Amino acid sequence: MLKPNAHYADLKDSYLFYNIAQKTKAFTAENPDKPLLRMGIGDVSRPLCDAVISALHEAVEDQATPGRFHGYMPECGAPVLRQTIAAHYARRGVTLSPEEVFVSSGASDELGDILDLFDRDSAALVIEPAYPAYVDANVMAGRRIVHLSSGIENGFLPAPNEDIDADILYICSPNNPTGAVFSREQLQAWIDFANRRGAVILFDAAYEAFIEDDALPHSIFELPGSRNCAIEICSLSKTAGFTGTRLGYTVIPLELERQGMRFNAMWVRNRTTKTNGVSYIIQKGASAVFTEEGQRQIHENIRIYKENARVLMDALDALGIWYCGGRNAPYIWMKCPDGMDSWTFFDKLLREIQVVGTPGEGFGACGEGYFRFSTFASPEDTREAAKRLTTLLSRSENGSRD
Numbered sequence: 001m002l003k004p005n006a007h008y009a010d011l012k013d014s015y016l017f018y019n020i021a022q023k024t025k026a027f028t029a030e031n032p033d034k035p036l037l038r039m040g041i042g043d044v045s046r047p048l049c050d051a052v053i054s055a056l057h058e059a060v061e062d063q064a065t066p067g068r069f070h071g072y073m074p075e076c077g078a079p080v081l082r083q084t085i086a087a088h089y090a091r092r093g094v095t096l097s098p099e100e101v102f103v104s105s106g107a108s109d110e111l112g113d114i115l116d117l118f119d120r121d122s123a124a125l126v127i128e129p130a131y132p133a134y135v136d137a138n139v140m141a142g143r144r145i146v147h148l149s150s151g152i153e154n155g156f157l158p159a160p161n162e163d164i165d166a167d168i169l170y171i172c173s174p175n176n177p178t179g180a181v182f183s184r185e186q187l188q189a190w191i192d193f194a195n196r197r198g199a200v201i202l203f204d205a206a207y208e209a210f211i212e213d214d215a216l217p218h219s220i221f222e223l224p225g226s227r228n229c230a231i232e233i234c235s236l237s238k239t240a241g242f243t244g245t246r247l248g249y250t251v252i253p254l255e256l257e258r259q260g261m262r263f264n265a266m267w268v269r270n271r272t273t274k275t276n277g278v279s280y281i282i283q284k285g286a287s288a289v290f291t292e293e294g295q296r297q298i299h300e301n302i303r304i305y306k307e308n309a310r311v312l313m314d315a316l317d318a319l320g321i322w323y324c325g326g327r328n329a330p331y332i333w334m335k336c337p338d339g340m341d342s343w344t345f346f347d348k349l350l351r352e353i354q355v356v357g358t359p360g361e362g363f364g365a366c367g368e369g370y371f372r373f374s375t376f377a378s379p380e381d382t383r384e385a386a387k388r389l390t391t392l393l394s395r396s397e398n399g400s401r402d
Helices: 006-010 016-030 050-063 079-090 107-117 132-140 184-197 263-274 280-289 292-319 342-353 379-393
Strands: 101-104 124-128 145-149 168-172 200-204 230-235 248-251 323-325 331-335 370-374
Touching: 006 132, 016 342, 050 280, 050 292, 079 101, 079 280, 101 107, 107 132, 107 200, 107 230, 107 248, 107 263, 124 132, 132 145, 168 184, 184 200, 280 292, 292 323, 292 331, 292 379, 342 370, 342 379
Parallel strands: 124 145, 124 168, 168 200, 200 230
Antiparallel strands: 101 248, 230 248, 323 331, 331 370
């Protein structure tokens, strides 16, 4: 008799964002005259930039023209796009060969699929608070998970310690949900730890384009020793507004191997077995992101999201509420006022000012008492949300921002 994957029974009953959707749906049904300001889910509000739209139109015309039509694409990505992404890294001083770059349908897909490279007996370290899919994907695989808590005391950027017993190390920087970014010295400590242990870092760099501090690393491959211990997964979703278009890329160095098996070659075998590649049209649009004009245009959109962050940070500063993130990330992680738990604060904002955020408890136990705001809403909604938040919380006694 067929047996289902029993590990699905080990998952939490419902997903964080599903719970939020159910609560907001119920509120809207009861209060149809009260529109919501959605500052929770990290979906973008700005349209694709003109350079990408032009490339997408051109690609559609190619598909209608004999001699320019494209069928199946190479499973690991179009050679021109792989070369373009490698050249993008080179401008930051990181040398990659195109063969080390794999084009994907997005970072979320890749973060789940990449686990195929590791034996199920390999334990996964998740630094919490964390993107819930890190945990859920490993639960589904029946893998042992090591939870490493972080907090205000270390700026939500914990250092490794030799007692950590894990083989796959998830590091997200800039972090979702906290917005915290590892410095070069902090990230180097994790690289050195991984190399000592023989572990592999899964470096989630989906938000690197929001880093404005030149001293902070955008890529783990800016640091020595990383090519022997790291896989980097990136996305155009937040960088270039591809949340509804879907494209990302993964970097697996040729040097990365364990027990005589090269992860780059393994991933080639995996992709050529399990995928038919990303569509020609989407890859053509993605190539435009890395042109000089494409970079100028996407950073104009990012500038708008960064201004949203400033508006929210100014409000929290005025209220004296502790937070991190915002400057180098599209998320702001604030301490709930008056000792409230995160779901109580969620309900308060929903009921009293119709602002939707994300309760920190959904990102792990150490996220309790904290709350995440996304900065991807429209500027108008962000300013209104900050105004309502200021009015509401100025009536309460708030903790200091230290």
